[in-house]
Amino acid sequence: MASALTPQAEDFPRWYQDVVAKAEMADNGPVRGTMVIRPYGYAIWERMQAEIDVRIKEAGAENAYFPLFIPESYLAREAQHVEGFSPELAVVTHAGGEVLAEPVVVRPTSETVFGEFMAKWIQSYRDLPLLLNQWANVVRWELRPRLFLRSSEFLWQEGHTAHDSYEDASAYVNGIHTNVYNDFLEKVLAMPTYLGIKPPSERFAGAINTMTCEGMMRDGKALQMATSHELGQNFAKAFDIKFQNKEGQSALCWTTSWGSSTRLVGGLIMAHGDDNGLIVPPHLAPTQVVVIAVREDDEVLAACNKIAAALKSAGVRVRIDNGGASFGRRVTDWEIKGVPIRVEVGPRDLAEGVVALVRRDSSEKVSISPDAVAASVPGILEQMQSQMYESQLARRNANTHDVKSIEEAMEASQTGFARLDWELVGPAGEAKLKTDAITVRCLQRRDGSMPVTDTEKDLICIVAKSY
Amino acid sequence: MASALTPQAEDFPRWYQDVVAKAEMADNGPVRGTMVIRPYGYAIWERMQAEIDVRIKEAGAENAYFPLFIPESYLAREAQHVEGFSPELAVVTHAGGEVLAEPVVVRPTSETVFGEFMAKWIQSYRDLPLLLNQWANVVRWELRPRLFLRSSEFLWQEGHTAHDSYEDASAYVNGIHTNVYNDFLEKVLAMPTYLGIKPPSERFAGAINTMTCEGMMRDGKALQMATSHELGQNFAKAFDIKFQNKEGQSALCWTTSWGSSTRLVGGLIMAHGDDNGLIVPPHLAPTQVVVIAVREDDEVLAACNKIAAALKSAGVRVRIDNGGASFGRRVTDWEIKGVPIRVEVGPRDLAEGVVALVRRDSSEKVSISPDAVAASVPGILEQMQSQMYESQLARRNANTHDVKSIEEAMEASQTGFARLDWELVGPAGEAKLKTDAITVRCLQRRDGSMPVTDTEKDLICIVAKSY
Secondary structure (H helix, E strand, C coil), X not given: CCCCCCCCCCCHHHHHHHHHHHCCCEXXXXXXXXXXXXXXXXXXXXXXXXXXXXXXXXXXXEECECCCEEEHHHXXXXXXXXXXXXXXXXXXXXXXXXXXXXXXXXXXXXXXXXXXXXXXXXXXXXHCCEEEEEEEEEECCCCCCECCCECXXXXXXXXXXXXXXXXXXXXXXXXXXXXXXXXXHHHCCCCCCEEEECCHHXXXXXXXXXXXXXXXXXXXXXXXXXXXXXXXXXXXXXXXXXXXXXXXXXXXXXXXXXXXXXXXXXXHHHHHCECCECCCXXXXXXXXXXXXXXXXXXXXXXXXXXXXXXXXXXXXXXXXXCCXXXXXXXXXXHHHHCCCEEEEECHHHHHCCCEEEEECCCCXXXXXXXXXXXXXXXXXXXXXXXXXXXXXXXHHHHCEEECCCHHHHHHHCCCCEEEEEHHHCHHHHHHHHHCCCEEEEXXXXXXXXXXXXXXXXXXXXXXXXXX | CCCCCCCCCCCHHHHHHHHHHHCCCEEECCCCCCEEECHHHHHHHHHHHHXXXXXXXXXXXXXXXXXXXXXXXXXXXXXXXXXXXXXXXXXXXXXXXXXXXXXXXXXXXXXXXXXXXXXXXXXXXXXXXXXXXXXXXXXXXXXXXXXXXXXXXXXXXXXXXXXXXXXXXXXXXXXXXXXXXXXXXXXXXXXXXXXXXXXXXXXXXXXXXXXXEEEECCCCCEEEEEEEEECCCHHHHHHCCEEECCCCCEEECEEEEEEEECHHHHXXXXXXXXXXXXXXXXXXXXXXXXXXXXXXXXXXXHHHHXXXXXXXXXXXXXXXXXXXXXXXXXXXHHHHHCCCEEEEECHHHHHCCCEEEEEXXXXXXXXXXXXXXXXXXXXXXXXXXXHHHHHHHHHHHHCEEECCCHHHHHHHCCCCEEEEEHHHCXXXXXHHHHCCXXXXXXXXXXCCCXXXXXXXXXXXXXXXXXX
């Protein structure tokens, strides 16, 4: 059967579009740059949300919900912030049949409105740290939209916290970056990342430091999977977020913000997908096993139901595909959707006392007794999860090149990442890289750990083309 | 200690405002009519979402996400729909620094955009029914906003389905109304409702039939807790939602929509609250038990931790309050928040081998061995849940009066609900009721069941003032 997708090697962006469409992940919305997330894409996002949310709650933050509409004047209070976001704003000028006295913007991010209410709610050091998060939609007008990767509206979580000291703020946001984002990326998304801080030129508008997790896609480009910001006292000054300290004096808070979005779905597709479609890591997959009836036949369906029930009891997320289109067509569709394991149940196999078990990552097919499926599957899923991570790590390492000059970095960035001494780059180097759409993705220490500031000595940097 | 709240009997709306503020449920947002849902209010909403979502999934619908922005022209395609929603729309006229060629509206509800994509995705009868739902924010500009009850932006779920026949559509949406909404209201929110259909004058804009669940608040007014709509073929015509039937002919679909929102939080407060604050039914409560250290003391804290761990093992949602403010102040705060059970752990009680267990609904206080708490609590929570429902039912029944005329209905509506023959009302009766802000909340059969249409003979109706 001919593949339904453009091969990656032929045209990676078109392969991506094909997967998004044929796996029924998302469609373009009617307003330019917006998207409709279809049930399969949304089920993946729901699993991401669940895994990230539990980690956020473990980190002590509580969910809340702040308004979609922000007075235009709020953004102007933090100079860098308004400069960074103004070009991307959507503005409501009319509501309830009348022209609004002050136009309101649709939130592009919510530091300003969180700041306003933190100032109201925080009185003393006893109210700190204040640890908040919200799951919400945000709007940043995109001129070159791409489903999941760059959409004018996207879904995300944004955490906002206030602390009584730089040290506490810094330690907290570092913990979020490491124990929420990177832990999720490694353990659930099976994706190794370069963890580091952004160079000053790439910081979030209004931040004193931005941390990032950079993933490598299969075309060698980078995708920023999540970012966490130390905001210093910039927003505390702009929104008057003060507290009475233990000595009874009034002091400014230190705030942070951190976010991850539906962009993660794009990263999932581009890191793990192959020419047959998506491959979803078992820990993430909304459907871990699909039990497919080769033919619609009572005996076959009974066997499918029995296997699915046993898998469900074993804690596996399972569904049954009992027909409709041809068997071959259905197999292709499940491959495109990247369900980790297929159990194919056919009358001839059943007569011999077996069913076929096929792994999506290796296409390895084994015959197994129907009664043995439920006992085998959990172990196979775990093995697949760790092998997917190992294979990503190997690919990433093989495509990251240590180089000694900007020129070599530019060459290496055509197919992967380059790593070089940060002092070899500097503002002039960054400008030169940008002539070929290459940027410094992050700064790291030589051992790969995350620096505290970009002023640390002896840092290295990762440079790449990016989404 | 003086109560922190305005008594209900003195000023019910102010009591409501006080509870929302002092239980830290929500604040007014900076843009008129918007709200900030604070962590405690949001935790209650998250519990509502979880309970409703699992029921929606059991009914076979899948979650998706459709865009916030809808082209203005979409709304105009269904005449009644645009007429109903136009006065409440917020309109984006500028985005990305430019004037938009076509203004876009911020969704007030999403029938139109779901309709557009249903038309794309549905080809044949095999694609039906198409059962979708989304959790999202919507905007309807409010001139007289009230937190949770009427806010310009609110959170909700909206289900949208397409079917191959009137019968299938009708049966499905009836199932949603009964098995999702009413089941949730009765079993989780401990709230009996009058289940019925709206009179034609109160239908959703574009529907051929609207079902409702009407709850009675403690001031005798009605609150519409959730609504479900049969849209007939109105939206199928407007958006060309067609399918090829089994006979190979092209036919129009029948669609439905159904929604429940953060308004439920307002209903929870006004149905169950008393002069000491909120009372959250145990099945809903994000915190079912708070274990309070009377004093900060090592022995007390150790006992609190042990009790909380045992409760957690027993599947109870528990948290510890180990100090900060005075004991009395903390008790008042937990009462205002309506946590079902308090376990008070003090040094004197501990010396006698007991702790105090206090129910929020009855204020009954019993002494109990710390080791017996975890075994007792689940049963007490279940008992409290069913007693709260029974008490609501008794209050509602006592305040629903069977009457024989519009005049009597108007009198009964000053303090509760009136029930009378629908044929005694009619358009003239509705107009007269409205002179005192009274409306027909729903039509029912004499046995209290839900009619199929308002043209059935021998119907009765419930009339009341409402939120």
